[in-house]
Amino acid sequence: xxxxxxxxxxxxxxxxxxxxxxxxxxxxxxxxxxxxxxxxxxxxxxxxxxxxxxxxxxxxxxxxxxxxxxxxxxxxxxxxxxxxxxxxxxxxxxxxxxxxxxxxxxxxxxxxxxxxxxxxxxxxxxxxxxxxxxxxxxxxxxxxxxxxxxxxxxxxxxxxxxxxxxxxxxxxxxxxxxxxxxxxxxxxxxxxxxxxxxxxxxxxxxxxxxxxxxxxxxxxxxxxxxxxxxxxxxxxxxxxxxxxxxxxxxxxxxxxxxxxxxxxxxxxxxxxxxxxxxxxxxxxxxxxxxxxxxxxxxxxxxxxxxxxxxxxxxxxxxxxxxxxxxxxxxxxxx
Numbered sequence: 001x002x003x004x005x006x007x008x009x010x011x012x013x014x015x016x017x018x019x020x021x022x023x024x025x026x027x028x029x030x031x032x033x034x035x036x037x038x039x040x041x042x043x044x045x046x047x048x049x050x051x052x053x054x055x056x057x058x059x060x061x062x063x064x065x066x067x068x069x070x071x072x073x074x075x076x077x078x079x080x081x082x083x084x085x086x087x088x089x090x091x092x093x094x095x096x097x098x099x100x101x102x103x104x105x106x107x108x109x110x111x112x113x114x115x116x117x118x119x120x121x122x123x124x125x126x127x128x129x130x131x132x133x134x135x136x137x138x139x140x141x142x143x144x145x146x147x148x149x150x151x152x153x154x155x156x157x158x159x160x161x162x163x164x165x166x167x168x169x170x171x172x173x174x175x176x177x178x179x180x181x182x183x184x185x186x187x188x189x190x191x192x193x194x195x196x197x198x199x200x201x202x203x204x205x206x207x208x209x210x211x212x213x214x215x216x217x218x219x220x221x222x223x224x225x226x227x228x229x230x231x232x233x234x235x236x237x238x239x240x241x242x243x244x245x246x247x248x249x250x251x252x253x254x255x256x257x258x259x260x261x262x263x264x265x266x267x268x269x270x271x272x273x274x275x276x277x278x279x280x281x282x283x284x285x286x287x288x289x290x291x292x293x294x295x296x297x298x299x300x301x302x303x304x305x306x307x308x309x310x311x312x313x314x315x316x317x318x319x320x321x322x323x324x325x326x327x328x329x330x331x332x333x334x
Contacts, residue, residue, distance in 0.1 A: 072304040085301075092305035101289065109285040112271075113263045115199040121259060123203060124210030125252060129240060131211065132218045144215075147208025155269040158201055162274075163188070166197075189278040198283075201270060217251040218244065253330045260317040264310045286310055 041048065072092060074085040096102055134140040165172045166187040174184040187193055225243045268287040275283045286306060294303025322332040
């Protein structure tokens with residue numbers, strides 16, 4: 001019995017010693033990990049320094065304004081401030097969902113959003129593939145510069161150009177139609193043509209800019225795959241279909257998911273400048289409605305509720321699309 005107790009005591013001491021050694025080793029490993037992480041930060045300090053302006057931008061213009069969301073649940077009064085305004089709960093949301101304009105705004109915004117996804121989203125991919133097939137480097141760079149330029153033109157100028165071409169009286173297109181023996185078409189006052197006009201402007205302005213990400217993804221495709229495909233007798237179309245598109249599929253999926261997050265977001269300046277008395281029924285969207293109610297009528301809490309509804313819908317669409325992408329074997333956003 002005495003020997004068993006001594007053995008048990010010795011075993012306990014050995015176990016304790018082992019645990020101390022292991023815990024010490026764990027602490028030293030953690031310390032080494034922290035020191036290695038710090039050395040990595042110091043080594044790449046200029047890269048982190050370059051990220052500082054972007055971080056500050058998002059903090060000031062994206063995260064700090066989120067505090068203002070609370071006014072959607074208040075009867076906000078500017079002189080009382082957020083802390084002094086009365087709390088009304090979901091009153092503004094109930095008012096918005098029961099308003100007759102809710103369904104009109106949802107329909108108009110959804111139509112423009114679907115047009116953008118169907119007609120605009122594939123075009124940067126197609127243009128990027130076409131640019132990637134060019135072998136003359138100078139000509140390729142010239143075309144890239146040429147199609148990037150419209151992105152830097154303001155919507156005021158774009159809409160001004162549209163009025164010059166498509167106005168009913170002095171428009172270039174209508175004057176040409178008259179000279180060819182056709183009747184004038186009232187492009188700017190037509191309800192049926194309004195979504196097509198808006199989408200065409202977006203295509204002209206942002207298609208070239210949207211190719212940047214896809215061209216960067218195409219630059220990372222392994223060129224040996226094309227060489228192997230050539231040996232197997234694959235032409236350019238088969239190489240694009242079986243090599244190029246699968247190689248940038250993850251980029252396309254991620255950008256599509258992000259695009260769904262902005263499903264109810266439309267360009268306020270563009271829509272506001274294109275609207276008139278004839279097209280307001282089909283052209284008024286959430287962004288212009290928020291401007292009218294929030295800025296011009298001073299209903300800050302109500303307009304904040306409308307904006308929060310847009311954000312929630314975008315968030316839900318991103319979560320659903322990302323979940324489906326994961327189930328289909330894609331990477332997704334998160």
